[in-house]
Amino acid sequence: MKTNLIGRILLSPFTLLYSIGVALRNIFYDSGLLKSTSFNIPVISVGNLSVGGAGKTPHVEYLITLLQEYLNVSVLSRGYKRKSKGFKWVSSNDQVTQTGDEPLQFKRKFPSTAVAVCESRNIGIPMMLQGKPDIQSILLDDAFQHRSVVPGLNILLTTFDEPYTKDFLMPSGRLREFRSSAERADIIIVSKCPFDLDEQTMEKYKKELKPKPFQKLFFSAYEYSDPYYMYNPSIRKKLTPDTKVVLLSAIANVEYLLDYLDVNSDIVQLLKYEDHHYFKEEEVLLLEKIIKEINDPNTIIITTEKDAMRLDLHRQKILESKLPIFALPIKVKFHNEKEDNFDSSVKDFLLNFKA
Numbered sequence: 001m002k003t004n005l006i007g008r009i010l011l012s013p014f015t016l017l018y019s020i021g022v023a024l025r026n027i028f029y030d031s032g033l034l035k036s037t038s039f040n041i042p043v044i045s046v047g048n049l050s051v052g053g054a055g056k057t058p059h060v061e062y063l064i065t066l067l068q069e070y071l072n073v074s075v076l077s078r079g080y081k082r083k084s085k086g087f088k089w090v091s092s093n094d095q096v097t098q099t100g101d102e103p104l105q106f107k108r109k110f111p112s113t114a115v116a117v118c119e120s121r122n123i124g125i126p127m128m129l130q131g132k133p134d135i136q137s138i139l140l141d142d143a144f145q146h147r148s149v150v151p152g153l154n155i156l157l158t159t160f161d162e163p164y165t166k167d168f169l170m171p172s173g174r175l176r177e178f179r180s181s182a183e184r185a186d187i188i189i190v191s192k193c194p195f196d197l198d199e200q201t202m203e204k205y206k207k208e209l210k211p212k213p214f215q216k217l218f219f220s221a222y223e224y225s226d227p228y229y230m231y232n233p234s235i236r237k238k239l240t241p242d243t244k245v246v247l248l249s250a251i252a253n254v255e256y257l258l259d260y261l262d263v264n265s266d267i268v269q270l271l272k273y274e275d276h277h278y279f280k281e282e283e284v285l286l287l288e289k290i291i292k293e294i295n296d297p298n299t300i301i302i303t304t305e306k307d308a309m310r311l312d313l314h315r316q317k318i319l320e321s322k323l324p325i326f327a328l329p330i331k332v333k334f335h336n337e338k339e340d341n342f343d344s345s346v347k348d349f350l351l352n353f354k355a
Contacts, residue, residue: 008172008173011171011172014171014172015168015171018170019178022169022177025147026147026177026181029147034148036148036150037125037148037150038149038150038152039125039149041129041137041138041355042137042138042152042350043137043138043149043150043151043152043153044138044140044151044152044153044155044346044349045143045144045149045155046059046060046063046139046140046141046144046155046157047140047141047144047155047156047157048142048144048156048164049144049175049181050158050159050167050174050176051170051175051252052275053159053251053252053253054159054191055159055191055192055220056102056141056142056157057102057106057141057306058222058332059155059191059220059332060075060139060141061110061331062331062332063139063346064106064110064139066343066346067137067346068112068113070347070350071136071350072134072135072136073113073135073138073139074113074114074132074135074139075103075106075113075114075115075138076115076116076118076121076124076125076138076139076141076143077103077115077116077141077142078100078117078119079099079103079117079118079119080100080142080276081100081101081276081278082098082100082117083098084098084099084117085119086118086119087116087118087123087127088116088117088118089116089131090103090106090107090116090117091107092107092111094107095312095313096278096309096313097278099117100117100276101276101306101307101309101310102306102309103115103116103117103141104309105305105306108309114128114132114135120148121140121146121148121149122148125138137350144184144185145177152349152353153186153346153349154186155186155187155188155189156182156184156185156188156189157188157189157191158188158190158191159191159192159253160190160192160193160197160205160219162174163190163208163209164179165179165208182209183212186215187217187345188209188216188217188218189217189218189219189220189342190205190209190220191221191332192221192222193219193220194221195221197219197221197336199336202219202336205219216341216342216345218334218335218342219334220332220333220334220335221335222330222331222333223330223332224260224264224328225328225330226239227239227326227327227328227329228326228327229325229326230303230308230311230318230325230327231315231318231319239264239265240265241263241264241265242266243265243266243298243300244265244266244294244296244300245261245265245266245267245299245300245301245302246267246269246287246290246291246294246299246300246301246302247261247267247269247270247271247301247302247303248271248287248301248302248303248307248311248325249270249273249303249304249307250273250274250275250276250279250307251275251304252275254272257304257328261302265302268294269290271283271286276310277310278313279307279310279313279314281314281317284323285317287301287325288321288323291323299324300324300325300326301323301324302327302328303326303327305328305329305330308327311325
């Protein structure tokens with residue numbers, strides 16, 4: 001705690017400069033000096049105030065699953081760390097370097113869903129509608145801080161372990177905006193909650209977050225399924241406490257995943273890289289070496305579905321080496337049987353939307 005305090009003090013001059021920039025930007029948008037664009041179709045934004053790790057991807061997938069039965073839903077993302085520029089439709093056959101990992105994951109899991117990437121949301125949305133006029137709704141991935149577009153429904157995520165109310169502006173903390181920016185949200189979701197979350201704890205968080213009267217508050221957790229072989233999803237592996245696992249992860253926050261695997265498997269090695277890391281050939285060779293040294297045919301490599309998108313750059317080597325790489329699928333589960341309430345909130349927005 002003392003180290004964190006000292007670090008925040010040392011970084012405070014830079015945090016002050018950053019806060020001035022954020023404040024001026026918000027003033028310009030609030031005063032109309034910078035223009036925000038609204039669209040005549042329902043736009044739903046899913047984002048967070050902090051840098052990474054809040055669970056945006058599974059919540060976007062939840063919304064796709066919820067809505068695709070009723071309307072032609074699509075997804076627009078920036079395509080973080082992609083090497084292409086400008087607007088691009090995402091194809092299942094694309095390489096991750098051209099799209100970013102999350103958009104490619106959306107497209108491969110939901111092939112009939114239109115997915116596009118563009119640095120500018122207010123440019124990307126018109127191009128999507130021009131290219132596919134039958135689009136009926138757009139989900140914006142990681143767009144809470146992008147005020148150039150006014151979403152019809154603004155969903156803000158914050159994690160159970162690190163709520164934005166206990167965080168600080170960058171670089172002293174992980175917040176990209178002031179805590180007060182949460183007031184722009186229509187729905188706040190406390191994500192990555194424990195499964196045994198009780199009413200008393202939920203009430204505690206409600207007092208901590210202090211949602212406005214117009215804001216709805218929900219609590220969600222991850223539900224894991226059996227991991228599948230990354231090149232054949234029909235091949236599944238049932239985890240047991242005796243299953244030896246090499247965990248390969250390049251996501252912002254691996255603790256939630258570790259908690260699950262600690263109980264349901266035997267983690268023999270953890271390979272942790274920075275978020276959205278593009279795996280190198282030597283790192284794939286390291287996996288091959290580790291598997292040979294363990295010398296147990298029941299040992300598997302587990303990674304996230306997002307990491308699997310980037311590992312696929314080394315498909316030929318992985319297949320040649322017969323590396324047993326399994327992706328661990330996750331889905332969102334709302335606490336206290338409030339899933340129907342969340343679903344209803346989204347559907348009510350769509351039903352009441354007026355262009």
